[in-house]
Amino acid sequence: MSTNIEGKVIVITGASSGLGEAAARALSADGATVVLGARRFERVQTLANELIAGGRRALACKTDVTDHKQVKKLVDMAVESFGRIDVMLNNAGLMPHSPLERLKIDDRDRTIDVNIKGVLYGIAAALPHMKEQKSGHIINVSSVAGHKVTPAGAVYAATKHAVRALSEGLRVEVKPYNIRTTVISPGAVATELPDSITEPDISLGIHKFYDSYAIPANAFARAVAFAISQPDDVDVNEILFRPTRQEL
Numbered sequence: 001m002s003t004n005i006e007g008k009v010i011v012i013t014g015a016s017s018g019l020g021e022a023a024a025r026a027l028s029a030d031g032a033t034v035v036l037g038a039r040r041f042e043r044v045q046t047l048a049n050e051l052i053a054g055g056r057r058a059l060a061c062k063t064d065v066t067d068h069k070q071v072k073k074l075v076d077m078a079v080e081s082f083g084r085i086d087v088m089l090n091n092a093g094l095m096p097h098s099p100l101e102r103l104k105i106d107d108r109d110r111t112i113d114v115n116i117k118g119v120l121y122g123i124a125a126a127l128p129h130m131k132e133q134k135s136g137h138i139i140n141v142s143s144v145a146g147h148k149v150t151p152a153g154a155v156y157a158a159t160k161h162a163v164r165a166l167s168e169g170l171r172v173e174v175k176p177y178n179i180r181t182t183v184i185s186p187g188a189v190a191t192e193l194p195d196s197i198t199e200p201d202i203s204l205g206i207h208k209f210y211d212s213y214a215i216p217a218n219a220f221a222r223a224v225a226f227a228i229s230q231p232d233d234v235d236v237n238e239i240l241f242r243p244t245r246q247e248l
């Protein structure tokens with residue numbers, strides 16, 4: 001039975017760990033061709049090699065999403081190698097929580113550059129191809145923090161609210177081109193994300209929270225697969241999920 005995933009060319013940013021890696025593995029197992037971007041090239045290359053050894057099609061490209069030229073290169077490489085791009089999964093992100101009064105300017109700049117500009121660069125790289133194809137699917141990763149703001153999480157939450165606003169703006173603009181748009185907002189999922197926190201006390205608290213509540217990354221992969229696998233005339237625009245035990 002066709003899953004509407006098999007044969008699709010899917011570009012994933014932040015595919016070197018966590019949610020991106022889990023999505024790459026699951027979508028590849030469902031028969032997709034995956035094109036993997038991240039700054040840690042050896043990780044995405046190793047993953048691509050593993051998938052190829054298992055009989056799948058995969059490609060890796062060193063990509064820093066804060067550089068729009070590198071994101072364009074990732075997407076163009078997918079189209080040159082496999083003839084098209086069916087799905088752009090804008091997943092790369094970081095979460096260096098800290099209270100505003102601690103003035104962690106560098107952390108904030110990086111968060112905005114990766115979580116907002118990175119998504120915009122992904123959209124910019126994929127849209128021209130999808131417009132020409134008159135088909136495609138852009139999936140952006142927000143968060144429960146795109147719905148709720150917590151102490152020490154204001155900047156991260158601001159970027160994830162922005163991702164939801166951008167996704168809705170994109171949705172209403174791309175109707176003429178037959179492009180689907182989905183924003184996925186996960187709760188706590190066990191990944192390397194808490195390691196991006198640079199303030200020791202905040203890091204300790206968030207790690208404790210994740211150790212108690214986080215669910216496996218495959219929960220995200222299943223949400224991505226659900227959105228992609230719908231018939232072409234069904235556009236799943238929003239998915240919000242949490243660990244069952246997570247109250248926040």
Ligand SMILES: NC(=O)c1ccc[n+]([C@@H]2O[C@H](COP(=O)([O-])OP(=O)(O)OC[C@H]3O[C@@H](n4cnc5c(N)ncnc54)[C@H](OP(=O)(O)O)[C@@H]3O)[C@@H](O)[C@H]2O)c1
Nearest residue numbers: 014016018019038039040064065092093143189191192193
């Ligand atoms: N885990 C959760 O609980 C959770 C909940 C809600 C939302 N999210 C969102 O899910 C997404 C993935 O995070 P994760 O949980 O899987 O964390 P993760 O394990 O830390 O993965 C983050 C990924 O983003 C990539 N990345 C970071 N900066 C980058 C840059 N400048 N250019 C390219 N790639 C970059 C990393 O790759 P390199 O370091 O190799 O570049 C890595 O592959 C993020 O957008 C995050 O905000 C996660």
